Amino acid sequence: MIGRFDWLGVIDFFPQLGIGLCYTLLISVVGLLIGFVLGAIFGLGRLSKNKLFYSIASVYVEVIRGTPLLVQAIWVFFALPLIIEYNLASISAGIIVISVNSGAYIAEIVRGAVQSIEKGQMEAGRSLGLTHNQAMRYIIWPQAFKRMIPPLGNQFIISIKDTSLLSVILVPELMFQGRLVASNYFNAVEIYTTVAMFYLAITLTLSFVLRYVERRLNIQ
Amino acid sequence: MIKVRQLYKKFGDNEVLRGIDCEMKEKEVVCVIGPSGSGKSTFLRCLNLLETITSGEVIIDGENIMNPNIDINKIRTEVGMVFQQFNLFPHKNVMENIILAPMKVRKLSREEAIARGEKLLEKVGLSDKGRSYPQQLSGGQQQRVAIARALAMEPKLMLFDEPTSALDPELVGEVLAVMKQLAEEGMTMIVVTHEMGFAREVADRVLFMDHGLIVEEGTPEQIFTSPRSERTKEFLNKVL
Numbered sequence: 261m262i263g264r265f266d267w268l269g270v271i272d273f274f275p276q277l278g279i280g281l282c283y284t285l286l287i288s289v290v291g292l293l294i295g296f297v298l299g300a301i302f303g304l305g306r307l308s309k310n311k312l313f314y315s316i317a318s319v320y321v322e323v324i325r326g327t328p329l330l331v332q333a334i335w336v337f338f339a340l341p342l343i344i345e346y347n348l349a350s351i352s353a354g355i356i357v358i359s360v361n362s363g364a365y366i367a368e369i370v371r372g373a374v375q376s377i378e379k380g381q382m383e384a385g386r387s388l389g390l391t392h393n394q395a396m397r398y399i400i401w402p403q404a405f406k407r408m409i410p411p412l413g414n415q416f417i418i419s420i421k422d423t424s425l426l427s428v429i430l431v432p433e434l435m436f437q438g439r440l441v442a443s444n445y446f447n448a449v450e451i452y453t454t455v456a457m458f459y460l461a462i463t464l465t466l467s468f469v470l471r472y473v474e475r476r477l478n479i480q
Numbered sequence: 481m482i483k484v485r486q487l488y489k490k491f492g493d494n495e496v497l498r499g500i501d502c503e504m505k506e507k508e509v510v511c512v513i514g515p516s517g518s519g520k521s522t523f524l525r526c527l528n529l530l531e532t533i534t535s536g537e538v539i540i541d542g543e544n545i546m547n548p549n550i551d552i553n554k555i556r557t558e559v560g561m562v563f564q565q566f567n568l569f570p571h572k573n574v575m576e577n578i579i580l581a582p583m584k585v586r587k588l589s590r591e592e593a594i595a596r597g598e599k600l601l602e603k604v605g606l607s608d609k610g611r612s613y614p615q616q617l618s619g620g621q622q623q624r625v626a627i628a629r630a631l632a633m634e635p636k637l638m639l640f641d642e643p644t645s646a647l648d649p650e651l652v653g654e655v656l657a658v659m660k661q662l663a664e665e666g667m668t669m670i671v672v673t674h675e676m677g678f679a680r681e682v683a684d685r686v687l688f689m690d691h692g693l694i695v696e697e698g699t700p701e702q703i704f705t706s707p708r709s710e711r712t713k714e715f716l717n718k719v720l
Contacts, residue, residue, distance in 0.1 A: 384567035388581035389557035402571050
């Protein structure tokens with residue numbers, strides 16, 4: 261079974277897969293950074309008493325969470341340019357999709373973490389004369405941020421894997437390169453197995469880093 | 481120092497306070513007793529606007545806290561509060577818990593705030609615990625830190641919301657001792673409590689609340705030995 265396949269030959273394609281890996285990492289890192297900013301802003305929106313801000317944030321979260329990432333990617337790459345009459349490079353489109361998509365999930369993580377802090381913490385802060393913003397900054401956020409780390413790590417891993425869907429909109433990332441090689445050299449077993457291993461290497465590394473951070477911050 | 485007139489508080493259709501009237505002088509220690517659900521805690525929380533007041537008038541130190549133009553944060557700096565669940569900040573150590581508000585609100589320097597914190601920790605008998613985190617302390621110690629934290633703002637009035645109800649019985653005494661000392665030093669205090677012994681010994685005046693009203697008030701002597709109202713008698717029979 262195993263012997264029929266040319267496993268050593270895969271090494272010849274490492275440079276090409278390496279380029280794909282770099283794009284995967286680039287899009288993941290930039291996308292998640294922007295996603296985190298979006299998540300923090302709209303997460304605050306979901307907590308806001310301001311009806312307009314709350315509504316905008318809720319619509320954003322529900323629309324993004326309620327539609328498939330693949331549809332979002334194809335919409336941004338093929339439909340959006342017709343509306344704004346401007347052609348997006350596939351990489352830009354890919355970054356937009358990952359940012360906006362992860363942002364919606366991160367918004368919910370932010371909201372959940374802030375709401376999980378006991379009501380008494382805010383009351384204690386306010387009873388000492390701190391303003392609402394001071395209490396958020398010095399009391400609620402530091403505690404909420406710690407609670408966000410495990411679910412954020414989970415979301416990071418999901419988003420990294422999700423970038424593989426961007427191959428459909430011609431982003432030259434890892435999955436895209438793998439498909440290119442496999443269709444030219446008819447070595448689907450070897451290449452797709454290798455691609456899977458590459459993804460696993462990234463996510464396992466991230467898991468390891470997260471576990472270290474959690475231990476350092478003493479999160480149970 | 482405090483004047484409350486016709487204070488009403490509703491949660492939806494549920495009327496929790498139904499017209500509270502009371503007055504308090506400086507340096508007075510008032511204990512509020514009564515069955516659970518009688519509105520004692522809600523009354524206390526209305527006094528620093530942790531609950532919005534449905535209607536009525538609350539005047540603290542000459543300022544009507546219902547006035548929409550008033551800076552509620554400023555009122556709160558004059559009114560310290562101690563909670564049943566302590567509510568210490570778990571991500572900060574004891575000293576950081578104490579100095580946060582004096583630094584951010586009173587704008588003390590870190591050194592001044594720490595000097596003040598050290599004095600207060602000494603006062604509550606926890607001089608060696610400045611670097612400990614709340615979860616490393618017993619409930620009684622946590623509550624004493626919470627008292628020190630409130631005192632660090634140098635409030636004119638202290639509110640205690642069932643400060644010993646979440647404590648193991650053997651830890652109640654150390655918290656009450658700190659409160660008693662505070663009362664003897666002339667702090668103005670309102671204490672919602674189930675500790676009848678404390679009310680009897682320390683209070684200048686006792687209020688008995690039931691169903692959102694002050695049913696009876698008087699000196700501890702009078703309330704505990706010759707209550708006038710039937711409901712007060714009934715309650716005291718159950719708890720004493």
